[in-house]
Amino acid sequence: MIISELKPFEELQQALSEFDKLFLIGCAACATACKSGGEEEVFKLQEWLVEQEKEVTGSTVIDEACHIMRAARDLRQHKNAVQDADVLVVLACGSGIQSISSTAEKRVVGGLNSMFLGNVRRFGHYEEMCSLCGDCILNETAGICPVTTCAKGLLNGPCGGMEDGHCEIDAEIECAWRLIYERLQSQKRQGVFARRVPPKNWSHRRKPGRYRLQDGER
């Protein structure tokens, strides 16, 4: 899921300074799971805004704010409160914020910063494991992504700076290449060490990404 966090209150205060009446929007998917934009956070934001002497015309938490049609449908159900507001404040990742801004005529202020695509280790503990590079080499690296989990994104083994099995960039993180080596050894195979991996071809990372299911059918 997309890991996001609330913007600093000072930044939000600045972004909302020109508006008096606000409609609040949360996301019931990722932003709820990482406690940045669910019911509870929308309610807390509302309390804070009222303290700032703002008027909240209404609020909603959309099932998946990144679903453009669903977001538009949900906002239609709150038509009057949306119309009454000067601005829509969105507690969702950047994708959700853009769903709203692409369908609503009102100004939109995003309340969250989007950080990364995260795996959930346990509740409240998220780890980036994939950078969505579009050219996956996991089959050769025993299921551990060096593009993402090596701090330098190295493709041909460790940098030489590892200390006690941990990364020289961040001592709290285990060296990705040590983990890859150990797991490949336990599987009794060479994997990625059997060849020299050429420099990464980042043209596979399509920006902006576009994919239609009928194009991808085989």
Ligand code: SF4
């Ligand atoms: S190689 Fe690319 S697609 Fe595969 S896990 Fe790493 S970043 Fe993700």
Ligand code: SF4
């Ligand atoms: S110590 Fe390991 S994880 Fe850290 S940058 Fe070097 S190779 Fe990558």
